[in-house]
Amino acid sequence: MSDDGLTPNMEMYLKVILEISNGGSEPRVKMIAERLGVTMPSVSGALAQLRGKGLVGHNPYGKVNLTEEGRDLAIQVKDRNDLLFRFLSEVLGVAEETAKEDACALEHVVSRKTFNRLQLFLEFLHVCPLGPGDMIGQFISWARETDGKRAELAERSNEGQVNAN
Amino acid sequence: MSDDGLTPNMEMYLKVILEISNGGSEPRVKMIAERLGVTMPSVSGALAQLRGKGLVGHNPYGKVNLTEEGRDLAIQVKDRNDLLFRFLSEVLGVAEETAKEDACALEHVVSRKTFNRLQLFLEFLHVCPLGPGDMIGQFISWARETDGKRAELAERSNEGQVNAN
DNA sequence: CGCAAAAGTTAGGCTGGCCGAAGATTTCGC
DNA sequence: GCGAAATCTTCGGCCAGCCTAACTTTTGCG
Numbered sequence: 001m002s003d004d005g006l007t008p009n010m011e012m013y014l015k016v017i018l019e020i021s022n023g024g025s026e027p028r029v030k031m032i033a034e035r036l037g038v039t040m041p042s043v044s045g046a047l048a049q050l051r052g053k054g055l056v057g058h059n060p061y062g063k064v065n066l067t068e069e070g071r072d073l074a075i076q077v078k079d080r081n082d083l084l085f086r087f088l089s090e091v092l093g094v095a096e097e098t099a100k101e102d103a104c105a106l107e108h109v110v111s112r113k114t115f116n117r118l119q120l121f122l123e124f125l126h127v128c129p130l131g132p133g134d135m136i137g138q139f140i141s142w143a144r145e146t147d148g149k150r151a152e153l154a155e156r157s158n159e160g161q162v163n164a165n
Numbered sequence: 166m167s168d169d170g171l172t173p174n175m176e177m178y179l180k181v182i183l184e185i186s187n188g189g190s191e192p193r194v195k196m197i198a199e200r201l202g203v204t205m206p207s208v209s210g211a212l213a214q215l216r217g218k219g220l221v222g223h224n225p226y227g228k229v230n231l232t233e234e235g236r237d238l239a240i241q242v243k244d245r246n247d248l249l250f251r252f253l254s255e256v257l258g259v260a261e262e263t264a265k266e267d268a269c270a271l272e273h274v275v276s277r278k279t280f281n282r283l284q285l286f287l288e289f290l291h292v293c294p295l296g297p298g299d300m301i302g303q304f305i306s307w308a309r310e311t312d313g314k315r316a317e318l319a320e321r322s323n324e325g326q327v328n329a330n
Numbered sequence: 331c332g333c334a335a336a337a338g339t340t341a342g343g344c345t346g347g348c349c350g351a352a353g354a355t356t357t358c359g360c
Numbered sequence: 361g362c363g364a365a366a367t368c369t370t371c372g373g374c375c376a377g378c379c380t381a382a383c384t385t386t387t388g389c390g
Contacts, residue, residue: 007346007347009346009347010346028367028368029367029368029369030366030367030368038347038348038349039348039349039350040367040368040369041348041349041350041368041369041370041371042347042348042349043368044368044369044370045346045347045348045369046347048369049346060354060355060368060369061354061355061356061367061368061369088279088282091286092279092282092283092286093282094278094279094282095278098276098278098279099279101276102274102275102276102279105274106271106274106275109267109270109271109274110267110271111263111266111267113259113260113263114253114257114259114263114264114267117253117257117258117259117308118257120308120311120312121256121257121304121308123311124304124307124308124311127307135300139286139289142289142292143282143285143286143289146285146288146289147285172376172377174376174377193337193338194337194338194339195336195337195338203377203378203379204378204379204380205337205338205339206338206339206340206341206378206379206380207377207378207379208338209338209339209340210339210376210377210378211377214376225338225339225384225385226337226338226339226384226385226386
């Protein structure tokens with residue numbers, strides 16, 4: 001577990017607030033609500049909690065901003081997201097949309113230790129001493145072939161199998 | 166998301182019931198409670214829900230058993246867990262304990278598509294055309310070195326840094 | 331058998347999150 | 361500068377999960 005003592009939901013709020021301000025906008029309750037797909041009352045409640053933990057500054061009807069501590073946590077969440085996304089899409093070759101969704105769920109659950117190892121692993125793959133840098137490409141094309149063959153086999157062995165997707 | 170329409174918690178209940186029966190015991194409320202670290206009333210409640218969804222058979226004071234559908238789902242969860250655990254421990258070289266914990270959280274959150282790609286990826290690493298089979302070993306030792314070097318650097322550049330764990 | 335211990339359930343209460351409805355505040359256009 | 365629209369908060373209510381306390385059923389031992 002990622003343990004910063006926050007629930008996945010609270011991490012999401014922090015991350016979104018960070019993203020909004022990184023995007024150059026003033027984070028507003030409404031905007032946060034839209035991005036998270038929740039209603040404004042939910043955001044109000046969440047902000048109250050986060051304010052209570054000293055992670056955001058926010059007085060009623062006022063501006064929302066991350067405290068230093070809140071910003072640090074938000075950055076950590078975002079870093080986990082970025083790393084996971086890169087791993088899923090670049091290494092595993094998962095479709096962008098899926099990679100985004102999965103990263104967003106995984107980011108709250110990956111421990112520090114695993115994060116570190118995964119980071120190292122990505123570096124390694126790029127620096128990889130085997131083959132000229134491109135072990136990822138090798139995997140991707142091997143995977144394509146393999147997938148293809150298996151699809152054929154499945155086809156050939158007939159039957160109305162369950163959707164394998 | 167893994168979407169079987171179950172919450173992570175419900176998936177855990179199914180998984181644990183499966184593990185208990187695979188271990189050759191009759192799953193009992195008490196045993197499930199112990200394995201999950203919850204109280205018996207929580208288990209009772211969960212079983213009621215699962216029974217409602219037709220995933221377990223269980224009448225009051227009676228035996229607990231998975232229906233066919235429940236068993237299928239439980240197996241899927243377990244498969245996800247196994248794959249993740251292998252990836253974390255064998256490939257990334259994460260410590261066993263951590264790998265177990267992380268796999269247990271990740272298993273509820275990995276989409277089918279990502280699961281499939283990860284599975285393929287593990288196969289590939291074992292079959293890997295680059296270097297004779299052992300790209301994992303290469304990573305592990307490269308990681309050890311790199312970690313070492315960085316520890317030194319951190320050491321040398323002094324300062325009471327935050328625990329980098 | 332008969333009754334205590336173990337196992338299980340029901341009841342009530344808590345927290346985290348979410349919602350809609352309704353009321354408060356701020357902003358903006360005229 | 362005032363009123364309507366937009367934004368935000370407060371208030372109840374809901375569901376998932378968990379707990380403790382108290383009650384019921386089953387088990388098993390003397």
